[in-house]
Amino acid sequence: QQPVQSPQAVILREGEDAVINCSSSKALYSVHWYRQKHGEAPVFLMILLKGGEQKGHEKISASFNEKKQQSSLYLTASQLSYSGTYFCGTELSGGSNYKLTFGKGTLLTVNP
Amino acid sequence: DAGVIQSPRHEVTEMGQEVTLRCKPISGHDYLFWYRQTMMRGLELLIYFNNNVPIDDSGMPEDRFSAKMPNASFSTLKIQPSEPRDSAVYFCASSLYAQPQHFGDGTRLSIL
Numbered sequence: 001q002q003p004v005q006s007p008q009a010v011i012l013r014e015g016e017d018a019v020i021n022c023s024s025s026k027a028l029y030s031v032h033w034y035r036q037k038h039g040e041a042p043v044f045l046m047i048l049l050k051g052g053e054q055k056g057h058e059k060i061s062a063s064f065n066e067k068k069q070q071s072s073l074y075l076t077a078s079q080l081s082y083s084g085t086y087f088c089g090t091e092l093s094g095g096s097n098y099k100l101t102f103g104k105g106t107l108l109t110v111n112p
Numbered sequence: 113d114a115g116v117i118q119s120p121r122h123e124v125t126e127m128g129q130e131v132t133l134r135c136k137p138i139s140g141h142d143y144l145f146w147y148r149q150t151m152m153r154g155l156e157l158l159i160y161f162n163n164n165v166p167i168d169d170s171g172m173p174e175d176r177f178s179a180k181m182p183n184a185s186f187s188t189l190k191i192q193p194s195e196p197r198d199s200a201v202y203f204c205a206s207s208l209y210a211q212p213q214h215f216g217d218g219t220r221l222s223i224l
Contacts, residue, residue, distance in 0.1 A: 002154075030210070032212070032213075040217070041203060041215035041216060041217050041218055042155070042203070042215050043215070044212035044213065044214070047210075047212065087154075087155060089213075091210075097167065097168065098143055098160075098162070098207070098209050098210055099157065099160060099167075099168055100145075100157065100213070101157065102147075102154060102155040102156075102157075103154065104153075104154040105154060105155075
């Protein structure tokens, strides 16, 4: 089941904050976040595991709400370099079947 | 270190022709994934391998698509015969179990 991302698109001015949500109708084992710039390959940002802590790196962080089967990606004090499409990939179960299902993405545009 | 290498980067061919996409994963990675990306459907998992063995091919659209991994350093995705609706960007990714997936630069396929 494909996770649902919201919003589909967001436009910011440099320095503003944004939140991107990823929701699943099924119980999740982990959530992976990737960013893809136009014409390039997706690049890994972070993984959140069931029962794990909120993760973050500088001004980009994420959380995983197991009760709601939802993950949120937080971008604070956005920079021009944050522009791109953000994808969440969800894993339903642990074990050797390491398979991600990606949402349709959220297009983030940061303007000067 | 070399990343995931895909070839060709671009392929334009006529409907009905056989298309072969190639992928060299990162050395040491035991998972290999083939994805297709379109505007309408987003990033879809077609098939993935673990230790060169196909684990889940439920995403392969139809019998015209086939994938092989004859050894740990090479995989192919074939489409025969190709159709215009197969036009998309095809990504190969590799990883260790439950670790970030590293994507290749993709093959942009156009079927005329």
